[in-house]
Amino acid sequence: MYLAEGRDKRVKAILEVGEWAGTVKLVVIGSSGVGKTALLRLYCDHEWDPRLATSTIGIDFKTKRLLVGDQPYKVNIFDTAGQERFRTLSASYYRGAHGVILVYDITNRKSFLDLEGWFQEAKTCSTEVVVLCLVGAKLDKAAQGERQVSTEEGRALAESHGAIFYEVSAKTGENFREPFVGTVQRIVGTPGLLEAVRRKPVPDALRLNRGDYYTKPIILVSLLHCCLSG
Amino acid sequence: MEPSLDRNTANHSNATSTADKKKEAVLEACRRRDLSALRALAESPGGFLTDSIRQQAWPILLGLPPSDIKPEADSLSSWEFLPRHKDEDQVQLDVNRAFIYYPDNQTDSQLAHQKSLLSQLILSVLRQHPYLCYFQGYHDIAQVLLLVLPSSVQLPAVTHLSLFHIRDFMLPSLSPAIAQLRLIPDILRLSDPPLWRHLSHTEPFFALSGTLTMYAHDITSLGEIARLFDVLLAREPVFTVYLFAAIVRSRREELFDTPPDEPEMLHSILSKLPVPLELEGLIAEAVRLQREVPPEKLPAWKGISRWSVLKTSNGRGGEENEGARSVEQGRMYFERQVEELRWEKKKARARKWVWKHRGPARMVAVAVLVGVLAVWLRKGPLPGPLVSGLGYLSGLLARWWR
Ligand SMILES: Nc1nc2c(ncn2[C@@H]2O[C@H](COP(=O)(O)OP(=O)(O)OP(=O)(O)O)[C@@H](O)[C@H]2O)c(=O)[nH]1
Ligand SMILES: [Mg+2]
Numbered sequence: 009m010y011l012a013e014g015r016d017k018r019v020k021a022i023l024e025v026g027e028w029a030g031t032v033k034l035v036v037i038g039s040s041g042v043g044k045t046a047l048l049r050l051y052c053d054h055e056w057d058p059r060l061a062t063s064t065i066g067i068d069f070k071t072k073r074l075l076v077g078d079q080p081y082k083v084n085i086f087d088t089a090g091q092e093r094f095r096t097l098s099a100s101y102y103r104g105a106h107g108v109i110l111v112y113d114i115t116n117r118k119s120f121l122d123l124e125g126w127f128q129e130a131k132t133c134s135t136e137v138v139v140l141c142l143v144g145a146k147l148d149k150a151a152q153g154e155r156q157v158s159t160e161e162g163r164a165l166a167e168s169h170g171a172i173f174y175e176v177s178a179k180t181g182e183n184f185r186e187p188f189v190g191t192v193q194r195i196v197g198t199p200g201l202l203e204a205v206r207r208k209p210v211p212d213a214l215r216l217n218r219g220d221y222y223t224k225p226i227i228l229v230s231l232l233h234c235c236l237s238g
Numbered sequence: 239m240e241p242s243l244d245r246n247t248a249n250h251s252n253a254t255s256t257a258d259k260k261k262e263a264v265l266e267a268c269r270r271r272d273l274s275a276l277r278a279l280a281e282s283p284g285g286f287l288t289d290s291i292r293q294q295a296w297p298i299l300l301g302l303p304p305s306d307i308k309p310e311a312d313s314l315s316s317w318e319f320l321p322r323h324k325d326e327d328q329v330q331l332d333v334n335r336a337f338i339y340y341p342d343n344q345t346d347s348q349l350a351h352q353k354s355l356l357s358q359l360i361l362s363v364l365r366q367h368p369y370l371c372y373f374q375g376y377h378d379i380a381q382v383l384l385l386v387l388p389s390s391v392q393l394p395a396v397t398h399l400s401l402f403h404i405r406d407f408m409l410p411s412l413s414p415a416i417a418q419l420r421l422i423p424d425i426l427r428l429s430d431p432p433l434w435r436h437l438s439h440t441e442p443f444f445a446l447s448g449t450l451t452m453y454a455h456d457i458t459s460l461g462e463i464a465r466l467f468d469v470l471l472a473r474e475p476v477f478t479v480y481l482f483a484a485i486v487r488s489r490r491e492e493l494f495d496t497p498p499d500e501p502e503m504l505h506s507i508l509s510k511l512p513v514p515l516e517l518e519g520l521i522a523e524a525v526r527l528q529r530e531v532p533p534e535k536l537p538a539w540k541g542i543s544r545w546s547v548l549k550t551s552n553g554r555g556g557e558e559n560e561g562a563r564s565v566e567q568g569r570m571y572f573e574r575q576v577e578e579l580r581w582e583k584k585k586a587r588a589r590k591w592v593w594k595h596r597g598p599a600r601m602v603a604v605a606v607l608v609g610v611l612a613v614w615l616r617k618g619p620l621p622g623p624l625v626s627g628l629g630y631l632s633g634l635l636a637r638w639w640r
Contacts, residue, residue, distance in 0.1 A: 033502075040328060040331050040374070041331040041334075059338070060338055061335045061338075062335050062338055062455070063331070063332045063335050063374045063375070063377075064374070065374055065375045065446060065447035065450060065451065065455055066443055066446035066447055066450070067443060067446070067505075067509075068509065069502060069505055069506040069509065070506075071502075071506070084502050089374055090374075091328055091373065091374045093371070093373060093410075093411070093412050094374070094412060096411065096412040096413060096416070097412070097416075097443060097446075100441050100443065
């Protein structure tokens with residue numbers, strides 16, 4: 009599949025007018041400090057400055073235009089906070105997501121081990137057909153001998169979950185586009201995925217702080233319980 | 239040329255004299271520990287004006303007992319010998335990414351020194367109060383106090399702030415923080431229905447980093463965040479929420495330009511503060527909003543725990559110990575809230591269980607009902623009206639069930 013990023017002037021004009029072949033929604037998850045925000049900053053804002061790195065609180069949102077073939081897509085990307093306590097919010101940002109990008113730090117074994125939980129979350133919170141992409145970040149640090157997770161291990165884990173796999177560096181820019189481009193390409197190439205997600209209603213169990221779906225049965229059962237024991 | 243110059247200097251001296259007067263008023267209010275006077279001064283344009291006045295006023299607003307405000311109080315001693323706190327790794331990750339926007343022009347070694355002070359400050363609070371949970375963004379708040387207050391009061395100041403302003407955010411779960419966010423749509427619904435309708439598909443999570451960090455994560459100038467802290471510390475904690483509602487309202491036009499069915503775009507607009515930030519106008523508007531639609535009028539207020547900072551911060555005015563608050567009391571509230579959360583969790587689990595087994599549960603319920611009826615009927619003939627009444631009731635029950 010041919011792919012370019014707004015190089016062609018004519019295409020650029022189309023992109024600016026805002027006629028999209030579709031909107032793709034991606035969610036980026038992974039433990040705190042692995043480099044999610046740095047990667048997104050580079051990809052969406054063409055910026056790399058470690059002195060400007062700040063922690064993400066809750067959810068951040070960025071948007072990017074991307075061509076797949078000659079079709080312009082709008083890519084909405086959610087950057088999430090790595091700290092465990094913010095996972096309460098997960099349900100709300102997975103709603104309608106087509107792809108999940110899971111990031112770990114190749115110089116931090118713990119962030120790799122944490123992936124089990126992240127894969128679990130990605131699978132329970134999103135639609136069955138969602139496209140997964142595993143990213144090993146901070147590839148530049150491998151040259152200083154800081155690597156704690158081998159490429160093979162990363163690839164094997166990705167394969168076992170049916171995910172695409174890349175190792176990237178936000179510092180050198182190596183491979184930084186590939187995870188996004190690869191994921192969107194696969195989403196667009198999966199027949200029906202873009203439409204299916206839009207139609208699929210949010211499972212009740214994922215709704216947050218909303219309504220009392222279960223109170224009626226509870227009242228009934230406790231009433232019965234009272235009657236029987238009383 | 240000349241007259242205008244004259245006017246300028248006159249203006250200038252006027253301004254300095256009002257500033258001097260205000261300064262005097264703040265210091266006088268501090269001497270009397272007069273919280274309501276401080277509050278009025280904090281709300282007026284410019285707040286407490288300078289950091290040296292803030293150093294007098296903030297400790298009083300935070301409810302530090304006078305003994306903690308003495309310059310010789312040894313604050314950071316001995317934290318190193320206390321057991322590690324479970325969140326220390328996260329603290330490190332965040333402190334590494336602190337001091338982004340201010341102070342200016344620091345050398346690398348100055349920056350490293352600041353970071354180590356910040357880390358010590360946060361770790362000493364956490365180690366002395368191991369029950370508190372650290373959250374990403376707490377470091378942004380601590381950073382402001384570190385830069386404004388003298389080192390002797392930093393530790394008690396951050397401790398009191400943790401227990402009486404942001405305690406809800408330091409609980410084991412994020413849900414009390416989310417319960418606070420739910421007040422924002424309610425404020426909008428009562429004060430600006432068209433805007434509320436426009437945002438009705440957007441979750442209020444855009445306000446998370448603003449409210450969680452008292453705007454310290456989002457405001458990029460030390461002067462502005464210090465001025466804002468004047469009023470946030472002087473007023474009840476719920477004011478942060480009203481301030482966010484005021485910010486949302488100040489962006490009406492921009493929001494109406496974005497279709498309501500694009501919650502992502504609306505979220506993205508609202509999650510960044512407007513530039514430039516008209517702080518004084520927003521503060522005044524938030525004060526007005528809180529008067530117009532007080533918290534008790536908001537339906538989501540019922541969803542706030544009675545042990546929340548939002549509901550336990552009143553009535554601390556001057557009476558006992560000149561407005562000082564004890565750490566023990568904060569801890570007691572905290573533990574009540576933890577208890578409550580545990581109970582909520584159990585209830586949620588029970589709900590889930592019942593829901594999962596709703597098929598069998600329904601059958602069991604019907605079987606039990608029939609059994610009870612049968613036993614009852616065997617005890618002797620029931621009067622006709624009772625039987626038909628029971629029939630009617632079970633009919634109702636069946637309809638309600640569906
Ligand atoms: N050498 C190197 N450092 C990186 C790279 N990417 C990120 N970093 C650094 O790693 C630190 C954390 O990066 P962030 O992007 O803020 O991490 P995050 O995953 O967004 O973390 P949370 O927001 O806390 O979930 C920052 O200090 C970055 O400068 C990389 O590719 N190479
Ligand atoms: Mg981040």
